[in-house]
Amino acid sequence: MFERIWEAHLVDEEPGQPALLYIDLHLVHEVTSAQAFDGLRLAGRPVRRPDLTLAVMDHNVPTWAGRLPITDTIALKQIQVLARNCEEFGITLYDLHSPRQGIVHVIGPDLGRTQPGLTIVCGDSHTSTHGAFGALAFGIGTSEVEHVLATQCLLQRRPRTMEIRVDGQLPYGVAAKDVILAIIGKIGTDGATGYVVEYTGEAIRSLSMEGRMTVCNMSIEAGARAGMVAPDAKTFAYLEGRPHAPQGRDFERAVAGWERLATDAGAAYDRLVELDASALAPQVTWGTNPGMVVPVTGRVPDPAAMPTEADRRAAERALEYMGLTPGTAIQDVRIDRVFIGSCTNGRLEDLRAAAAVMRGRQVHPSVRALVVPGSQEVKRRAEAEGLDTVFREAGAEWREAGCSMCLGMNPDILQPGERCASTSNRNFEGRQGKGGRTHLVSPSMAAAAATAGHFVDVRRITDD
Amino acid sequence: MDPFVKHAGTALPLDRVNVDTDQIIPKQFLKRVERTGFGEFLFFDWRYLDSGQPNPEFELNRPGYAGASILIAGRNFGCGSSREHAPWALLDYGFRALIAPSFADIFFNNCFQNGILPVILHESEVAELLARAKAQPGYRLGVDLDRCVVEDEQGFSATFAVDPFRRHCLLHGLDDIGLTLQREEKIRAYEQVVSSR
Ligand code: SF4
Numbered sequence: 032m033f034e035r036i037w038e039a040h041l042v043d044e045e046p047g048q049p050a051l052l053y054i055d056l057h058l059v060h061e062v063t064s065a066q067a068f069d070g071l072r073l074a075g076r077p078v079r080r081p082d083l084t085l086a087v088m089d090h091n092v093p094t095w096a097g098r099l100p101i102t103d104t105i106a107l108k109q110i111q112v113l114a115r116n117c118e119e120f121g122i123t124l125y126d127l128h129s130p131r132q133g134i135v136h137v138i139g140p141d142l143g144r145t146q147p148g149l150t151i152v153c154g155d156s157h158t159s160t161h162g163a164f165g166a167l168a169f170g171i172g173t174s175e176v177e178h179v180l181a182t183q184c185l186l187q188r189r190p191r192t193m194e195i196r197v198d199g200q201l202p203y204g205v206a207a208k209d210v211i212l213a214i215i216g217k218i219g220t221d222g223a224t225g226y227v228v229e230y231t232g233e234a235i236r237s238l239s240m241e242g243r244m245t246v247c248n249m250s251i252e253a254g255a256r257a258g259m260v261a262p263d264a265k266t267f268a269y270l271e272g273r274p275h276a277p278q279g280r281d282f283e284r285a286v287a288g289w290e291r292l293a294t295d296a297g298a299a300y301d302r303l304v305e306l307d308a309s310a311l312a313p314q315v316t317w318g319t320n321p322g323m324v325v326p327v328t329g330r331v332p333d334p335a336a337m338p339t340e341a342d343r344r345a346a347e348r349a350l351e352y353m354g355l356t357p358g359t360a361i362q363d364v365r366i367d368r369v370f371i372g373s374c375t376n377g378r379l380e381d382l383r384a385a386a387a388v389m390r391g392r393q394v395h396p397s398v399r400a401l402v403v404p405g406s407q408e409v410k411r412r413a414e415a416e417g418l419d420t421v422f423r424e425a426g427a428e429w430r431e432a433g434c435s436m437c438l439g440m441n442p443d444i445l446q447p448g449e450r451c452a453s454t455s456n457r458n459f460e461g462r463q464g465k466g467g468r469t470h471l472v473s474p475s476m477a478a479a480a481a482t483a484g485h486f487v488d489v490r491r492i493t494d495d
Numbered sequence: 496m497d498p499f500v501k502h503a504g505t506a507l508p509l510d511r512v513n514v515d516t517d518q519i520i521p522k523q524f525l526k527r528v529e530r531t532g533f534g535e536f537l538f539f540d541w542r543y544l545d546s547g548q549p550n551p552e553f554e555l556n557r558p559g560y561a562g563a564s565i566l567i568a569g570r571n572f573g574c575g576s577s578r579e580h581a582p583w584a585l586l587d588y589g590f591r592a593l594i595a596p597s598f599a600d601i602f603f604n605n606c607f608q609n610g611i612l613p614v615i616l617h618e619s620e621v622a623e624l625l626a627r628a629k630a631q632p633g634y635r636l637g638v639d640l641d642r643c644v645v646e647d648e649q650g651f652s653a654t655f656a657v658d659p660f661r662r663h664c665l666l667h668g669l670d671d672i673g674l675t676l677q678r679e680e681k682i683r684a685y686e687q688v689v690s691s692r
Contacts, residue, residue: 051681
């Protein structure tokens with residue numbers, strides 16, 4: 032599948048040089064674009080294809096009700112600059128007041144702009160999310176954003192390919208998030224550097240589109256250029272009727288094309304990694320990168336047991352930062368905050384999973400829980416199902432759409448020393464606020480931790 | 496972009512693996528709309544104490560390393576976010592070359608776009624350089640892109656491989672966009688083929 036998309040988008044290829052690849056969809060947000068538009072202006076260059084470019088405000092917008100005023104003057108400036116740039120260069124913008132606003136990686140699929148076979152880029156590393164539809168999607172830097180704005184093309188070396196096959200059936204209580212955390216735990220945060228990963232196998236096929244997006248989203252946390260899942264009936268059903276998906280007869284014709292993309296059995300990959308889904312348990316990270324992860328039934332590891340000197344020192348640093356002692360049972364770790372949201376786990380199905388755990392329970396008195404839908408569309412649909420009421424009655428806060436506490440570039444941040452069960456994708460030092468301690472988990476695990484005040488095995492909670 | 500042919504300067508040993516871009520430039524400093532001025536925030540959370548004073552424990556604050564322009568680090572340097580603010584901050588501080596056993600993809604690309612040379616050396620060579628730079632504050636290194644060599648004045652010398660296209664662009668300070676726009680005809684031809692499908 033990767034090869035087909037790659038070949039179909041080659042504009043030019045010369046020996047010894049990176050390929051010139053055509054980009055079908057370019058997503059733009061406020062944090063990584065200002066300098067790129069500036070570059071265009073300086074050189075007097077237009078945006079080549081405004082029709083293939085789409086902008087949204089998500090990273091540093093407040094998520095409280097009503098949103099305004101934005102008191103952070105620098106964030107406000109970034110937001111205003113994006114609005115001005117979009118107007119000047121003729122780009123569609125989903126701003127704060129748009130009913131379609133949301134995290135860039137949530138609204139692409141929401142709108143039906145994300146489709147199989149496309150090349151998609153964005154100045155954000157989690158662009159890999161869109162690969163769940165069988166698109167080739169990856170994050171780029173600001174200079175490359177400028178390059179795509181000006182030329183609609185990107186210079187790329189052909190990456191190597193890796194198959195990650197997850198066979199078997201996912202046990203009850205084990206989610207897509209646990210699959211990807213287990214994969215990163217297994218291959219490491221640089222295990223897929225230089226590769227495009229294609230996820231295959233029974234467990235991946237059985238995931239919903241939301242689940243596949245969660246898996247592809249975190250491909251970058253294993254270092255991968257992109258992650259992909261071959262499109263199938265679930266993909267087409269998800270897209271049908273979305274505002275920017277082809278309609279009617281066009282849709283049928285599109286599906287016929289998309290079906291041809293799917294991986295041919297026996298496709299050759301440069302590397303294969305295999306995982307047995309039936310052996311997986313819910314995962315919890317204990318350290319300061321997503322590869323530092325153990326099953327919820329496990330314990331905080333002992334750095335002394337690490338394979339290399341560098342790993343041992345990294346683990347020691349991580350434990351010191353996280354304020355954890357080796358040997359502590361994960362389920363004895365108490366938490367102060369819970370964040371349910373982000374481009375990893377801020378979609379309707381994620382909110383449903385969290386609500387299923389919170390329904391009829393109360394957030395523990397020592398915990399503050401924040402639920403932030405990934406887009407306004409997700410928010411509306413969740414409210415139509417009454418999920419907001421479930422969260423509010425349980426004592427959690429229900430917010431407007433945005434990146435929120437995933438990266439602490441907006442008012443939602445952790446205080447130093449606060450410990451958070453988070454459904455986001457990065458547990459780096461200071462990611463959710465300076466000194467904040469992040470543990471990555473699935474939505475139902477986060478909800479379970481919220482009600483218990485410490486990590487618990489969600490398989491036991493939902494059983495009784 | 497400034498060309499990079501060769502560079503000599505003080506080497507900073509940052510003996511850590513998986514240094515992520517959130518560490519290189521924490522997100523509270525991403526809100527500027529310019530490319531410059533990020534240097535003072537480089538490694539902010541490591542570099543400064545809560546009081547705002549420089550953290551004497553952090554490598555860059557130790558005597559002899561201020562003004563370093565070559566950074567030596569452990570594997571997977573620059574992992575995490577795509578923020579180009581990371582190379583901007585390194586460049587603005589004065590770093591021109593980075594040496595590690597491996598780099599994260601997006602970060603690696605971003606460096607070349609900004610006239611910073613990321614050099615991949617073997618794990619054992621990096622360990623040797625780290626040891627030398629730690630033992631001798633103010634330790635100087637030379638990085639030569641023309642000859643593809645890293646060397647010091649004490650007999651260390653290692654060659655490195657670099658993508659020929661990237662090398663060419665860096666040696667001449669060439670801007671990707673200008674080069675691609677010269678291929679306008681090919682882009683237009685591609686667009687015509689696609690729209691007629
Ligand atoms: S939710 Fe987090 S990871 Fe996703 S785009 Fe926003 S800041 Fe980036």
